[in-house]
Amino acid sequence: MKLSKHNIRTFLLSANQKIEEKADFISDKLDKGGEMDFVTYPPNCGFTEEETRSLEKLKNDSNLKNALRKILANNSAGVLFDLFNIIDGTSEPDESFGKWTExxxxxxxxxxxxxxxxxxxxLYDKYWDWREIRPEKGWKLDNYDG
Structure with missing residues (x-):
């Protein structure tokens, strides 16, 4: 059995809807300022006090809000596109992550x-596994020092 055309359409329309909704939600929150408790990835949020203060500078700027919405949507779509390529068999995950049989x-x-x-x-539990194996970049998404 394969995935039906109606499920493909519904799934991909839902994906596009979620991309837009998340980008709008986050850019709206940044535009309003305040608590960053809406951030769920990585699991412990990860913002330093300095980063939080810098994000406060994004408040009340409609042009910046619109630009952020577009950047966030592009990032989400890019991640999904790459994952769909793995599912479609047109690319493969990094072989160091483990066995892959499609x-x-x-x-x-x-x-x-x-x-x-x-x-x-x-998904969120695997962040910690990813953090263990990711190459050192001089920065990290979370604020855990252990």
Whole structure:
């Protein structure tokens, strides 16, 4: 069985909707200033006091808000595009991450519904694994020093 055209369309329309909604949400929050508790990745937020003060400078600038919205949307779309290339088999994950045998999306049936793992449950936990193996860049996304 393969993924049906109607599920492909609905899924990709939803992806585009989420890209826009997240970009709008974040740029709106930055435009208003204040708490950064809306940031969920990495799992411990990661902003230093200096970074938070710098983000306060983004408040009340509609041109900057619009530009940020576009940058955020572009970043989200780029990540999804790269992941879809891995799913489509037109690129592969870094071989140092582990064995890869390719995957595909299929329409869910009652038979497939049993014992499925949820990727969304794993994403944030895997950040810490990624942090352990990522190359040193002189910066990090979180503020954990351990």
């Amino acid at each position: 995957i595909c999306f299929v329409d869910k049936t009652d038979e497939l519904a049993e014992d499925l793992d949820f990727l969304h449950d794993e």
